[in-house]
Amino acid sequence: MFRNQYDTDVTTWSPAGRLFQVEYAMEAVKQGSAAIGLRSKTHIVLGCVNKANSELSSHQKKIFKVDDHIGVAIAGLTADGRVLSRYMRNECINYSFTYESPLPVGRLVVQLADKAQVCTQRSWKRPYGVGLLVAGLDESGAHLYYNCPSGNYFEYQAFAIGSRSQAAKTYLERRFENFSDSSRDDLVKDALMAIRETLQGETLKSSICTVAVVGVGEPFHILEQETVQQMIDAFEIVGEQEGPAAEPDAAAAAGQEAAAADQGGSTEEGVAPMDI
Amino acid sequence: MEQQIKSQNRSCTEAILARYGKAPFFFFFLLRKLKIQICGIKSFASQIAVLIFLLGRPLVLITMPKQQANWSPYDNNGGSCVAIAGADYCVIAADTRMSTGYNILTRDYSKICKLANKCVMASSGFQADVKALQKHLAARHLIYQHQHNKQMSCPAMAQLLSNTLYYKRFFPYYSFNVLGGLDNEGKGCVFTYDAVGSYEKVGYSSQGSGSTLIMPFLDNQLKSPSPLLLPVQDAVTPLAEAEAVDLVKTVFASASERDIYTGDKLEIVVINADGINREYMDLRKD
Secondary structure, three states, X not given: OOOOOOOOOOOOOOOOOOOHHHHHHHHHHHHOOXXXXXXXXXXXXXXXXXXXXXXXOOOOOOEEEEEOOEEEEEEEOHHHHHHHHHHHHHHHHHHHHHHOOOOOHHXXXXXXXXXXXXXXXXXXXXOOOEEEEEEEEEOOEEXXXXXXXXXXXXXXXXXXXXXXXXXXXXXXXXXXXXXXXXXXXXXXXXXXXXXXXHHOOOOOOOOOEEEEEEEOOEEEEEOOHHHHHHHHHHXXXXXXXXXXXXXXXXXXXXXXXXXXXXXXXOOXXXXXXXXX | OOOOOOOOOOOHHHHXXXXXXXXHHHHHHHHHHOOOOOOOOOOHHHHHHHHHHHHXXXXXXXXXXXXXXXOOOOOOOOOEEEEEEEOOEEEEEEEOOEEXXXXXXXXXXXOEEEEEOOEEEEEEEOHHHHHHHHHHHHHHHHHHHHHHOOOOOHHHHHXXXXXXXXXXXXXXXXXXXXXXXXXXXXXXXEEEEOOOOOEEEEOEEEEEOOHHHHHHHHHHHHOOOOOOOOOOOOOOEOOOHHHHHHHHHHHHHHHHHHOXXXXXEEEEEEEEOOEEEEEEEEOOOO
């Protein structure tokens, strides 16, 4: 994308009908470290890569519990993500105070999307620079949504966002058909494998990734490091043989990966993302 | 079938008589005597009507007794609560009868609410306000957990409850609370409140309709010498957990004998290091 005269303001359209500021916000999401989500009929797993800035610092928190039945993983400007998850928590608390029942996930993502849209239509605001993978369980089943800075939201069987997420997406596309009936543990395993794909050769350790699960009879919680390490060890031995072969065809070839898994999630060069 | 409803058309005079009594007429005659005519109006009663229009409020104050509001936003659902703190446990108990006036609404209503992991509240009074208060505290506790990644301690919850009650100082929660739990060191603690949030950490307490019967008995059994005395003595009772539970059962059995609002069933909650345990005991049903 090039710098041009239509990108100073979010309230300025380009002649091609694009809002560049919003697209730049989506770029910010792509710069953040990877986050992935996948779901079965009864469980949803969120995972993310934790990259600390230096050895001296701790890593940023990218997975937030919103309520017992909803959790969110973010990629992009983590500060924006923190603020949005505080908003989501508030909404959940207010809803369950008034209606004595958990807030349906679909409603929450719509409210979130509307909040994001407001920032694309005010000259004194800027779009949120964070993409959210909202995982939630309600009466209608298990759901995984992706909320864009543009104010769009999509429901997914499995998705990955952030830097090097294309590798994870390729992996998920190959396997997504089995997810519906996967057991909880298989789902977590698949999540860890997908995370490993984004690391591009680095060894997968529990210290550089975080995994969270929500499901039927299981409130949203982040798995402990030891548990995660055990699962990694369990399949590392098997996975190593599979690993090199599963390495993705490098070029993120435009468009053709838009299989059923991503309901229009992949971006083609030159096409405004908001068209999807 | 043909019930002739008497027409409500009253004459002006009748209407004034009904509303204000005879006083306006005396006043009018006085004016007549003094040869003062009101506004050039000829009709007797119309003059009175104009007078009343002009002097309405003071007239009402003179002629009519002040009527009090006969609708109250509050009701008392009765019941009693007790809490006793021990060295490493806390017992909170309340009866399960909910009443209004001289009637029973239900024999099976819990007045006890778990606010946090090691913190339980029992409240008697107006149960609608109690329910609203419990929901409010539960929401605040959720926010706390999100922000601090841990459960609220009992002393923290105690302060929060006090603030919440005082927030409604000028339209209070009609709720008499007793908060019990374990503090950060695992020692039992009990906090007792009034309706507007004044609270105190004590070794034992009771609230509700039976509290006047229960409190003296607890004082007799559990009262420790003044905390100002040296050597410093603990407010918490040296009794064992089982003994404290027995004491609570005795106390409620006695209270049910004389307090009509206490009875049906007793719910006892015990908090200790292992967690929260709940048991029930039958009380008199009359």
